Amino acid sequence: MIKDIFLYHNLINELIKRDIKKKYRRSILGIIWSMLNPLFMMIITAMVFSHLFRFDIKNFALYLLTGQLIFTFYAEATNFAMSSILENGSLIKKVYIPKYLFPLSRVLSSGVNLCFTIPALFLIMLYTNQEIHFTIFLSIIPLILLLIFCLGIGLILATIAVYFRDVFHLYGVFLSALNYATPIFYPKEIVPASYQFIIKYNPLYYYLEAFRNIVYSNSIPSADIWIICIGLSITSLGLGLYVFLKKQNNFVLYI
Amino acid sequence: MDNIISVEHVKMKFNLMEEKVDTLKEYIVKLIKGNLLYNEFTALDDISFNVKKGEILGIVGFNGAGKSTLLKILAGVLKPTEGKVIIRGSIAPLIEVGAGFDPELTARENIYLNGAILGYKRDFIKKNFSKIISFAEIERFIDVPIKNFSSGMYARLGFAIATIVNPDILIVDEVLSVGDFKFQNKCEQRINEMIDNGTTVIIVSHDIGLIERICNRVLWLEHGKKKCIGNKDIVCKMYKSYGG
Structure with missing residues (x-):
């Protein structure tokens, strides 16, 4: 499998390029939108929440942006990976290509998109006089772990989507629930004790916490958080590969 | 010894659902009603043959004989239900040009x-x-x-x-039927060039003239079974008299 990835690295490259090109086709600002989008979203949300609902959070803009970055990446990568097999159906029916390359390339393109939003993050950090330490480089680790987690989930969703198109609608609903179940724009302390379990069982929370610790609180995440993140990523990828590889030979018959 | 393709007892079965069940609700409703019917359909039954390096194999047969299914199995797109296919070399599938x-x-x-x-x-x-x-x-x-x-x-x-490229094996499925005759000639020329370079070609076509021109062996499929395989003149003659 590793050999395959090496063999097909050119194809992965081309698929990623296609995704990005298509996303910004015929737009004047093109790839800059990757940066402007989260920035505008953050400004709007920040305006709403600093006037309408006040949370006692210092540097709310950065708090919000870190949350949005993680959530948007997760939502985009998994959604995108989910439709990858169906959308490339005509190809899968005609030419032999290892099928996991499609969800993989989709998750990687979302990763590339995420990289383009990093300048927006830096801009906000500078603008809000956030202290920047060398530990900032560690922030790449939770992002990579999250990417692996997304790949696992994406493989599972892509498999289900081949058999049941309902999953597109269901997952949309699930994502909006997840949006509120993740402390993106609120401090997790405001969740009543009886509902804290929602956050506890939300995998995204741990990646967000690790990322936020490094970028926002200038601290190193605790060992617990690291272990949970790594464990979640491995479990997700293992499960995703198992489901996908077991079912992939039947895809041709359903798409 | 120098078989570049070996097909051994290949069988391909499809589950034809009465209606395609795409959504979870439909699936559950059908499951409860107990009419989730799987109609088994055997597209290919016990197909075996070998292709030697440099050979040009034509595949003929009426619609629904399983020609395209066989090509898809050779190209690795479909996995046979039973039997196996051994391929020694690189494959360029021309199953449908521009698929990607x-x-x-x-x-x-x-x-x-x-x-x-x-x-x-x-x-x-x-x-x-x-x-x-x-x-x-x-x-x-x-x-x-x-x-x-x-x-x-x-x-x-x-x-x-x-x-x-000059692949070891070229698979051609009716691609030559698109485009005008000028392009068709050009394609035929290019295929001939590849043959001269030692490429093994497997070609499916309803154009019996083309098969007679290019191939040296012909496989005739009927209802998923191997009717016969052999020298192009003999098989083509049989095929033509059978049809007409």
Whole structure:
């Protein structure tokens, strides 16, 4: 499998390029939108929440942006990976290509998109006089772990989507629930004790916490958080590969 | 000993659901009602044959004989239910030219994408870019999105990309029936060139004249079974008298 990835690295490259090109086709600002989008979203949300609902959070803009970055990446990568097999159906029916390359390339393109939003993050950090330490480089680790987690989930969703198109609608609903179940724009302390379990069982929370610790609180995440993140990523990828590889030979018959 | 393709007792079964069940609700409703019918359909039954290096094998048969299914199994797109296929060498599938095209992208971008799908390196495509363009005769439309192409241009470009290499095995499925006769001649020429270079070709066509011209052995399929295989003159003669 590793050999395959090496063999097909050119194809992965081309698929990623296609995704990005298509996303910004015929737009004047093109790839800059990757940066402007989260920035505008953050400004709007920040305006709403600093006037309408006040949370006692210092540097709310950065708090919000870190949350949005993680959530948007997760939502985009998994959604995108989910439709990858169906959308490339005509190809899968005609030419032999290892099928996991499609969800993989989709998750990687979302990763590339995420990289383009990093300048927006830096801009906000500078603008809000956030202290920047060398530990900032560690922030790449939770992002990579999250990417692996997304790949696992994406493989599972892509498999289900081949058999049941309902999953597109269901997952949309699930994502909006997840949006509120993740402390993106609120401090997790405001969740009543009886509902804290929602956050506890939300995998995204741990990646967000690790990322936020490094970028926002200038601290190193605790060992617990690291272990949970790594464990979640491995479990997700293992499960995703198992489901996908077991079912992939039947895809041709359903798409 | 030098069998480049060995097909051993290949059987392909499809589950034809009465209606395609796509959504969870339908599935559950049908499951409860107990009419989730799986109609088994055997598309290929106990097919065995060998192809030697450099041979040109034609596959003939009426519609629904299982020709395309067999090609898809050879290309690795479908996994046979039973039996196995051993392939020793690289395969260029021309099952449907332009299968990997993205209509939103330009011809230039599609050449790189499609080349990558067929496993070419980027440098290789770059080197052969002008060759592809001139074979496809689309010099003026390199930066036009493919969705604006005519079907002839589409087919030409697909064929040009797929045949830029000299693969060990070339699989051709009715591609030559698209495009005008000028293009068809050009394609035939290119296939002949590849044959001269030692490529093994497997070709499916309803054009019995083409099969007679190009092939040296012919496999005749009927209702998923091997009717006969042998010298092209004998099999083609039988096939023609059978049909008419």
